[in-house]
Amino acid sequence: MKKNKLRNAAQVYLSIAPFVVILFVLATGRGSYYLPVWSMGFFLPIWIMNIILMIISAWFLGAYTIKNNDTEKKQLAFIACFLIAPFLFLSLVGGMGAPPESLKETLENVTRERIRYSFIITSGILMGIGLILLREKLRQTKGNFYAQLGYAAIVIALPVFIVVNSFWHTVSLSVTSDIFNSKAGSGSASFPEWFSFFRNQVWVLNVAEVCLTYLAIAAFASALKAAQLFHKTPSLIYSLISFLAIICILSYPSYASQTVYPDFPFIPLMIPAVPMLVIYYIGINLLRKAGEVDGK
Numbered sequence: 569m570k571k572n573k574l575r576n577a578a579q580v581y582l583s584i585a586p587f588v589v590i591l592f593v594l595a596t597g598r599g600s601y602y603l604p605v606w607s608m609g610f611f612l613p614i615w616i617m618n619i620i621l622m623i624i625s626a627w628f629l630g631a632y633t634i635k636n637n638d639t640e641k642k643q644l645a646f647i648a649c650f651l652i653a654p655f656l657f658l659s660l661v662g663g664m665g666a667p668p669e670s671l672k673e674t675l676e677n678v679t680r681e682r683i684r685y686s687f688i689i690t691s692g693i694l695m696g697i698g699l700i701l702l703r704e705k706l707r708q709t710k711g712n713f714y715a716q717l718g719y720a721a722i723v724i725a726l727p728v729f730i731v732v733n734s735f736w737h738t739v740s741l742s743v744t745s746d747i748f749n750s751k752a753g754s755g756s757a758s759f760p761e762w763f764s765f766f767r768n769q770v771w772v773l774n775v776a777e778v779c780l781t782y783l784a785i786a787a788f789a790s791a792l793k794a795a796q797l798f799h800k801t802p803s804l805i806y807s808l809i810s811f812l813a814i815i816c817i818l819s820y821p822s823y824a825s826q827t828v829y830p831d832f833p834f835i836p837l838m839i840p841a842v843p844m845l846v847i848y849y850i851g852i853n854l855l856r857k858a859g860e861v862d863g864k
Contacts, residue, residue: 575859578625582852585622586845589659615660626652630859643705644858650698651851654691654844685737688840689730695844696726711791718787725780732774779814781843786810797857809846813837
């Protein structure tokens with residue numbers, strides 16, 4: 569009974585932790601954005617403490633089964649950890665999205681931006697590994713068909729994800745900084761035309777990558793239901809969220825000029841942390857399932 573209460577508390581904390589992080593970032597505003605990660609003073613210890621609490625919560629919820637001899641428990645817990653891990657990295661750095669619009673602002677925050685996109689790329693790779701492992705887990709189940717669809721979507725989306733974020737990490741920061749750093753002090757520096765062209769192409773790739781990721785989420789949610797690892801309700805919720813996200817993203821040109829907030833919900837749904845957040849909750853469900861395999 570005591571262990572069940574502890575696991576319930578762990579699940580509650582894991583469930584609310586991302587929103588606590590988001591609210592904290594919004595509350596502190598962009599002021600903390602301009603501080604180097606290693607000199608954030610009051611803020612960095614809070615991020616680290618949050619990560620420690622998330623790791624402890626994940627352990628008590630179901631990750632502890634990794635040390636058991638039961639293969640079923642170990643596989644579920646191991647896969648779930650890969651799906652949860654990306655948000656541990658993302659919670660360290662707030663202010664996701666594209667680099668600053670002005671060249672001067674970009675050059676003043678190059679180190680911060682490089683660290684941020686390094687975390688994003690690492691998170692995406694961990695997410696991809698987790699979903700690939702999940703596909704292997706579901707290969708011999710009734711959910712194999714949907715798992716194969718999800719696998720196909722993610723193996724296409726993951727390389728594109730890396731390319732897109734490497735563009736922001738390298739081209740937008742390193743190359744731009746090297747070429748235009750000497751002009752930044754004049755106040756007349758601006759992004760060149762070739763950069764604007766490539767940035768537009770990257771946005772097209774970004775749309776394709778995000779839609780494929782949402783498609784993979786819906787496919788894996790259906791696969792988990794078919795394999796009887798998920799009940800109908802969570803599978804339906806994850807699928808609906810994914811398809812609604814795809815519809816909102818693809819229909820963006822039709823409503824962008826007709827609403828008061830033209831970038832909503834397109835921009836939020838395009839942020840890498842959003843599909844990773846959905847996958848994060850799938851990981852929580854799998855951790856819970858891993859801890860319940862032995863009836864605990």
